Amino acid sequence: xxxxxxxxxxxxxxxxxxxxxxxxxxxxxxxxxxxxxxxxxxxxxxxxxxxxxxxxxxxxxxxxxxxxxxxxxxxxxxxxxxxxxxxxxxxxxxxxxxxxxxxxxxxxxxxxxxxxxxxxxxxxxxxxxxxxxxxxxxxxxxxxxxxxxxxxxxxxxxxxxxxxxxxxxxxxxxxxxxxxxxxxxxxxxxxxxxxxxxxxxxxxxxxxxxxxxxxxxxxxxxxxxxxxxxxxxxxxxxxxxxxxxxxxxxxxxxxxxxxxxxxxxxxxxxxxxxxxxxxxxxxxxxxxxxxxxxxxxxxxxxxxxxxxxxxxxxxxxxxxxxxxxxxxxxxxxxxxxxxxxxxxxxxxxxxxxxxxxxxxxxxxxxxxxxxxxxxxxxxxxxxxxxxxxxxxxxxxxxxxxxxxxxxxxxxxxxxxxxxxxxxxxxxxxxxxxxxxxxxxxxxxxxxxxxxxxxxxxxxxxxxxxxxxxxxxxxxxxxxxxxxxxxxxxxxxxxxxxxxxxxxxxxxxxxxxxxxxxxxxxxxxxxxxxxxxxxxxxxxxxxxxxxxxxxxxxxxxxxxxxxxxxxxxxxx
Amino acid sequence: xxxxxxxxxxxxxxxxxxxxxxxxxxxxxxxxxxxxxxxxxxxxxxxxxxxxxxxxxxxxxxxxxxxxxxxxxxxxxxxxxxxxxxxxxxxxxxxxxxxxxxxxxxxxxxxxxxxxxxxxxxxxxxxxxxxxxxxxxxxxxxxxxxxxxxxxxxxxxxxxxxxxxxxxxxxxxxxxxxxxxxxxxxxxxxxx
Numbered sequence: 001x002x003x004x005x006x007x008x009x010x011x012x013x014x015x016x017x018x019x020x021x022x023x024x025x026x027x028x029x030x031x032x033x034x035x036x037x038x039x040x041x042x043x044x045x046x047x048x049x050x051x052x053x054x055x056x057x058x059x060x061x062x063x064x065x066x067x068x069x070x071x072x073x074x075x076x077x078x079x080x081x082x083x084x085x086x087x088x089x090x091x092x093x094x095x096x097x098x099x100x101x102x103x104x105x106x107x108x109x110x111x112x113x114x115x116x117x118x119x120x121x122x123x124x125x126x127x128x129x130x131x132x133x134x135x136x137x138x139x140x141x142x143x144x145x146x147x148x149x150x151x152x153x154x155x156x157x158x159x160x161x162x163x164x165x166x167x168x169x170x171x172x173x174x175x176x177x178x179x180x181x182x183x184x185x186x187x188x189x190x191x192x193x194x195x196x197x198x199x200x201x202x203x204x205x206x207x208x209x210x211x212x213x214x215x216x217x218x219x220x221x222x223x224x225x226x227x228x229x230x231x232x233x234x235x236x237x238x239x240x241x242x243x244x245x246x247x248x249x250x251x252x253x254x255x256x257x258x259x260x261x262x263x264x265x266x267x268x269x270x271x272x273x274x275x276x277x278x279x280x281x282x283x284x285x286x287x288x289x290x291x292x293x294x295x296x297x298x299x300x301x302x303x304x305x306x307x308x309x310x311x312x313x314x315x316x317x318x319x320x321x322x323x324x325x326x327x328x329x330x331x332x333x334x335x336x337x338x339x340x341x342x343x344x345x346x347x348x349x350x351x352x353x354x355x356x357x358x359x360x361x362x363x364x365x366x367x368x369x370x371x372x373x374x375x376x377x378x379x380x381x382x383x384x385x386x387x388x389x390x391x392x393x394x395x396x397x398x399x400x401x402x403x404x405x406x407x408x409x410x411x412x413x414x415x416x417x418x419x420x421x422x423x424x425x426x427x428x429x430x431x432x433x434x435x436x437x438x439x440x441x442x443x444x445x446x447x448x449x450x451x452x453x454x455x456x457x458x459x460x461x462x463x464x465x466x467x468x469x470x471x472x473x474x475x476x477x478x479x480x481x482x483x484x485x486x487x488x489x490x491x492x493x494x495x496x497x498x499x500x501x502x503x504x505x506x507x508x509x510x511x512x513x514x515x516x517x518x519x520x521x522x523x524x525x526x527x528x529x530x531x532x533x534x535x536x537x538x539x540x541x542x543x544x545x546x547x548x549x550x551x552x553x554x555x556x557x558x559x560x561x562x563x564x565x566x567x568x569x570x571x
Numbered sequence: 572x573x574x575x576x577x578x579x580x581x582x583x584x585x586x587x588x589x590x591x592x593x594x595x596x597x598x599x600x601x602x603x604x605x606x607x608x609x610x611x612x613x614x615x616x617x618x619x620x621x622x623x624x625x626x627x628x629x630x631x632x633x634x635x636x637x638x639x640x641x642x643x644x645x646x647x648x649x650x651x652x653x654x655x656x657x658x659x660x661x662x663x664x665x666x667x668x669x670x671x672x673x674x675x676x677x678x679x680x681x682x683x684x685x686x687x688x689x690x691x692x693x694x695x696x697x698x699x700x701x702x703x704x705x706x707x708x709x710x711x712x713x714x715x716x717x718x719x720x721x722x723x724x725x726x727x728x729x730x731x732x733x734x735x736x737x738x739x740x741x742x743x744x745x746x747x748x749x750x751x752x753x754x755x756x757x758x759x760x761x762x763x
Contacts, residue, residue: 108617125623151627
């Protein structure tokens with residue numbers, strides 16, 4: 001009996017052990033696993049593979065950065081989650097069942113506008129730790145995240161960011177709602193010293209960045225009164241750096257040559273060109289990219305030099321050089337490869353390639369990708385095959401968003417191009433990391449805008465961000481009074497800054513809210529680039545007082561208007 | 572939903588500024604009846620932030636920084652923040668009874684209506700109520716509705732107006748914001 005009973009007892013015990021977890025699960029939701037399983041089973045969705053996620057989780061458990069003790073993450077991308085609306089509607093019940101015990105619902109947002117978008121946040125307190133579960137469910141993608149952290153450790157981390165004893169810099173006081181404070185801080189840290197071609201900011205210099213070395217002297221353009229090959233103007237030997245914008249000098253034989261100016265306003269003797277007697281004049285060539293339109297906004301592309309009248313501070317100027325709309329353009333094709341763009345790279349690459357194809361053969365393009373680093377994938381070239389091959393590399397690049405610094409370096413690159421027709425076409429959401437207080441920037445926005453206003457480079461931002469992307473998070477940010485979830489102010493700031501950059505340089509912001517809009521946006525910019533005339537004039541009198549010189553271009557034709565940059569600072 | 576979000580933001584400013592105890596639980600408005608409106612709504616929001624989470628949030632505010640210390644004290648006194656909101660595609664999806672169910676609670680002793688805005692042009696209605704006892708604010712109730720929208724915001728906990736004024740110029744609170752609760756009674760009389 002005893003043997004049989006013992007066997008039966010052991011058997012029963014085994015059954016209990018086997019069933020116990022299942023019974024527990026029935027009584028208590030498994031949370032993350034249940035939600036993921038629901039998505040996988042009911043929508044036949046497959047999780048997006050995230051490289052090294054397991055390793056990252058292990059590392060987090062060991063290192064516990066910012067007090068985080070562990071996380072679970074499942075991402076479903078490009079799935080047909082809208083295929084079963086009746087299930088989507090019951091997603092709230094799934095969440096409630098999955099997070100039914102100990103968990104507290106914090107936020108539930110549903111939106112049937114623009115799809116079926118849902119956000120759920122649950123919290124659980126376990127001793128000194130807190131667990132958050134977030135599920136975001138949209139038409140084509142879903143994200144399920146569960147994270148456990150120690151709030152005290154997280155607060156300590158924010159105050160003194162350290163991982164494994166290694167300091168990550170100053171305190172992170174990320175109050176997203178106080179954008180003004182962040183902007184002020186950023187601006188204070190961005191002490192930029194433009195000393196010639198080398199830019200110094202605090203303890204960092206551009207030279208430390210992975211970018212073309214800007215410490216090399218720049219070649220300066222030579223403008224011959226007697227005329228030169230438009231596409232290949234002669235270049236002077238490289239000249240030392242100057243603290244001011246390059247100004248041309250006129251030679252005794254009537255030629256205008258480049259000159260530089262020392263900080264005190266005296267000319268560095270080394271800057272004179274051997275064998276050429278030069279006369280320095282206090283002037284510089286002001287280049288303008290000008291778009292001419294009729295009253296209906298339609299571009300006018302058949303104008304001649306005599307159709308333009310240029311005024312500086314209300315005084316008529318003599319236009320020294322003119323190029324029609326079909327003259328070659330030098331373009332930096334700048335592509336924002338921050339993490340948020342990863343899943344849209346294919347569409348971005350295809351649209352960029354078609355943009356390259358649509359530009360005339362004589363245009364020179366440089367393809368540049370940027371994250372926190374500026375990566376020139378090509379130099380300026382007309383070789384469209386090489387350019388398109390370079391575009392393929394963008395799939396392998398990922399990182400943050402040093403937008404200001406990258407645009408600054410794009411302007412540096414264009415500075416080295418000895419031609420007047422220059423443009424930057426930048427595909428971005430414009431959100432520099434400094435806006436959210438993550439990173440310092442070598443160049444603040446004000447400095448960038450100031451410089452862009454002075455350069456003869458037209459900037460065309462292609463604003464690429466889905467308006468719905470952060471909608472729910474905006475609400476959360478609002479609810480929490482401007483916590484880290486609040487991104488709406490950053491978005492607004494970024495949009496405004498892009499507008500300012502475009503307006504200051506005579507360009508235009510083109511919106512691309514969906515992947516499908518990208519090609520159209522690029523095509524529009526391609527057309528715009530060849531609606532630009534180039535005009536150059538030598539201002540009558542330079543004061544070098546730092547004052548702003550307002551530029552106004554008028555057309556002699558009736559019912560037509562011209563658009564160009566607003567002016568420049570006379571330094 | 573932009574309007575809704577904007578209003579929400581305004582409310583949160585109020586929440587933050589009026590952020591808040593003793594009568595705490597009495598200041599809690601029941602709004603579960605609004606859940607029945609959710610299935611028909613095109614936009615819904617449901618927020619429940621309890622005292623534990625608020626305490627957690629306060630950990631991230633430093634006690635040794637004047638501005639953050641004030642915010643920390645305010646948040647520490649809060650017992651909860653609750654929001655429910657719905658927006659519909661067409662008018663008439665919610666009834667006066669849905670609004671009255673909230674109003675009835677806000678008409679009980681202790682609550683005073685301090686702001687009542689009605690716009691005939693847009694149909695916007697905003698009503699702000701305070702629960703106070705001997706000059707101490709114990710809770711805030713906000714009722715916002717227009718033909719296609721209904722939202723209720725409830726902040727529970729003690730709010731010290733003095734501390735709130737210290738937060739002017741921060742957390743989205745206007746620099747010239749003046750939170751003078753001394754005229755609550757008077758305002759109420761005028762308002763009614």
